[in-house]
Amino acid sequence: MSVARALLAVIALGALAPAAAPAAPARGDAVRLNEGLPPGFRRPQVVVYPLLDQRALAIEGEPDGQRAAPEAWSAFLDELRAARNLAIEMPGMTVRAISDDLGYRRALELALAAAERGYRDYRDVRLDAAADTLREAVDTFVKLEHHVVAPREVARAALTAGLALLESGRPVQAERAFRRALLLDPSLRLRPGYDLPRAIEALDAARRGLLTDGPPAPDDFSARTPMSPHQAGAYVLRARALPGRLEVVIRSAGGVSVESQPFGADPADAGSRLASRVRACLPFGRMPRPEGHRSKLFLEGGFDAYAFAENPVEAFPNVGVAVHVSWVAAPHLSLDFHGSISNGERDPQEHLRRDIATARTAFGTGYAWSDERFRVHGLLAVEVATMSAVVLTTNPACKFFGEDDEVPDVLCDRDQDIDTFDRVWLVGPAVSVGGSMRLVDQIFLSLRVTAATYLVESDDNGFGVPIGGSVALGYRLF
Amino acid sequence: MHRLLFATLLPLALAGCGSEREFSGVWRQMPCDEGPASPDCSDFVYELHIGRYGDQLTGIVVRYVYDRSGLDSFQRPKECGCFFIEGGVAEGDEMRFRLHDATTPRYPQPDTLDSDLGCQTGQFSTTCAGRRFRLEGDDELMAGETVCGCPAGQADCEEPPGLPVAFERVVGQPRTECYERRGIEQ
Structure with a gap:
């Protein structure tokens, strides 16, 4: 819990850092004239x-x-x-x-x-x-x-x-x-x-x-x-x-x-x-503004794919759709939101008896660097996820035969051989790194690799540490 | 650009493909005069309803009285017992399993009377305990042998030699029901 709070504090500090930057001390007109007026100085x-x-x-x-x-x-x-x-x-x-x-x-x-x-x-x-x-x-x-x-x-x-x-x-x-x-x-x-x-x-x-x-x-x-x-x-x-x-x-x-x-x-x-x-x-005039930062807003929509590194069964892919919103509010600093809805494939042994639907949202601050065509970005975020009910069994007879089928307990005892977990809620830190390439106008292709770990869980169903990535098409709104 | 997109999406598209479900389905023993001969053909032929989950195998085996006239043996009036598969293992193109409680067959249909069976009461029960199958093949044809093992508690009995059998896949949904004898008619 303390780790989560520390991460939240880091994220908040990152978001507030530009506003807290100290202002340059005022200087006299004579000093400014002696120093020479910079190019772009606006004379009254x-x-x-x-x-x-x-x-x-x-x-x-x-x-x-x-x-x-x-x-x-x-x-x-x-x-x-x-x-x-x-x-x-x-x-x-x-x-x-x-x-x-x-x-x-x-x-x-x-x-x-x-x-x-x-x-x-x-x-x-x-x-x-x-x-x-x-x-x-x-x-x-x-x-x-x-x-x-x-x-x-x-x-x-x-x-x-x-x-x-x-x-x-x-x-x-x-x-x-x-x-x-x-x-x-x-x-x-x-x-x-x-x-x-x-x-x-x-x-x-x-x-x-x-x-x-x-x-x-x-x-x-x-x-x-x-x-x-x-x-x-x-x-x-x-x-x-x-x-x-x-x-x-x-x-x-x-x-x-x-x-x-x-x-x-x-x-x-x-x-x-x-x-x-x-x-x-008369007013002295206005010094040219330092190269002003223009905030940018990037919207992305695409596909998400990941696997749980912490997994009671063999790793299996989860595939879904994802959206990402990145607001570069200050030079190189962005506020990001990532959301995805995915569905899990069955594991090779089919121990999972029901598809797992997972909704993940992450909000945090990121670093972004960009030039005319390329952009790289990293993100540190807090992720909140929810995972649908999980039904697990390693007994093949319990997989093959239905609940209404007459099966000897020695072959399949449903009470003993099947584990069921209700929907769980998960919270933890997430990191992401990626890059984007502008394709045409304001449209770009974005690739992102993400990982998360869950520190707070409403129930331990055995799944955790999703690692994966996303591919998306994006649009720079402004 | 397109290559990059393809390389990214291909793993996703292929996710889930594999041989984990091979052998799953319905398999029927081939007629004795059309495939590898089986002495059991003189009495019974078997229908396998198999579910494969990775390297594990399960399902049921339905036994039919072999029709010597050459007519289709795999018909309901010729059903003569049903068995659960136990200890099924699949490795590559090979699978093996044994019949659960092989000496006490179950009924293939609910509320079946002995008189409804296509076999005589004497034929229904069997002294062949621990029948095992070991088969090898592909997704269309499997061949191997079946062994009538020793009854429980008679580990020192002499097992008869394995009998060659062959199965072919047929279209259909595997059955998942094998009913206990109700004791309606003894």
């Missing part, structure tokens, strides 16, 4: 949009460009580019990705046509129609991210919509349109001497209002849904330069966060610092 995709320089809002008249912001921005981009664990899409690539999109180009044609209609309405002094058409065109431009590709063009449409509203006597709506135009292109200005002074003043008032309130980030900076298909699953960086600082919005499916850095005395250092903080907000 980071999409960087062009900088929105809102410092231009503070400039009276037509801005002539600034130096500090590009220097900090360049340092920021350089620092990001140096991060080997990130797949960076730089601003130029982002603009190209947007403009190369076929859907963008098709929709842009319609939006440009709408904008052209709006300009025509404005020139023809159909101010309400012009305002509506241009506002809708700007909305479409923004949806297409055309303001990233051509900010001045979109801002000009918003500005014209504002002019139409202003001239139609709707100054509040006009100011909202001017603000929108300035957020799209902070360097947008009207030209004194060419545009209406009232319009110049209104735009300037809107500009000063944005400065007073602090220029807000455009709505699309924090949009939760990806603006373009190529952004799916990516981390999007939207940056803007404000008076005295550089601000970056990090947007992903997981949420939105903002990092800001004053320019200080050294704009390049400020850009680098900001990039470091942004990197800290």
Whole structure:
């Protein structure tokens, strides 16, 4: 009994071994970068949009460009580019990705046509129609991210919509349109001497209002849904330069966060610092998974044949049908079930007076090795078997004459000369080794040699230690 | 591949085949004028109902009155005793056995009266104790001798010489019944 328990423990330990494997300790990002990234390392995709320089809002008249912001921005981009664990899409690539999109180009044609209609309405002094058409065109431009590709063009449409509203006597709506135009292109200005002074003043008032309130980030900076298909699953960086600082919005499916850095005395250092903080907000990336184990399930059906090595009569074959299920749950480790139903032939002397039917089931863990064509497997299992009633006699007269025949006791005394055993139940360890060869597709031929011994018996009928084998056709289910 | 399958399945297909059942069946003594002569032919002929189990042999022997006219002797009206086989042994193509209680034949049919027998009362009983058969042959024909041994307790008696006999196999199911005398008619 103790042997059986020990075997059960071994089998259970074998089944649980993969789950109990210790995990590798975590390592820092710097260590991993220094060690080098392995092939197959999955880098987080980071999409960087062009900088929105809102410092231009503070400039009276037509801005002539600034130096500090590009220097900090360049340092920021350089620092990001140096991060080997990130797949960076730089601003130029982002603009190209947007403009190369076929859907963008098709929709842009319609939006440009709408904008052209709006300009025509404005020139023809159909101010309400012009305002509506241009506002809708700007909305479409923004949806297409055309303001990233051509900010001045979109801002000009918003500005014209504002002019139409202003001239139609709707100054509040006009100011909202001017603000929108300035957020799209902070360097947008009207030209004194060419545009209406009232319009110049209104735009300037809107500009000063944005400065007073602090220029807000455009709505699309924090949009939760990806603006373009190529952004799916990516981390999007939207940056803007404000008076005295550089601000970056990090947007992903997981949420939105903002990092800001004053320019200080050294704009390049400020850009680098900001990039470091942004990197800290981004995931490091995923190491390639070790060669993953795919569990496999093999089903077999075939024939079983064995003989009892422990036998009160001459050895005789037992032949039957068998099924085998093997689930390779972990590398080289399988959980197996074997079942068979067999019928015993008569022994040569025919001492057995009744066929023996035996049902055997075995469940255990196995070792399996396989390549593309061949597979070898071994199995250690617990077998539970049941054997039908056994009737035995060595007396030939008891074999020849029936129960109703009148036979002298001296020739056949049925009470003395015939042994009868009822159905027995048997439990014990079983081992099996075998091999398989793939024939075609997922179909394979399997040969297996098995042996078992019974440690627990409901009655001792003299039979034990079945040794034999099976031949089966199998199918790999997955 | 096919050879491998064949080599695996062939032993299974052949399992159980063998000579363990050879001699099992019904054997009749050949007529005296057609086979090796037997002096017993003048009185009786024998029908063997044999079951062989490995190297062991058992069954019954039915005795008939020999019909000198040449008609078939192996008919129910000519039955004249039934004996159990005892100590039967089969080795290769040879078998030997003796009749159990050879001096007290049993009836081949149930509820038989002596008058139903094809032999006279005097013929029914026999003084031939320990009759033995030793035969050799194949699955169709067996030849050998039968010896009338000494009665029990007379081990020092002089056994007569063996008499040659020959048997041929006939189609049929061996009989397994040999009935005691009921004492209905003495």
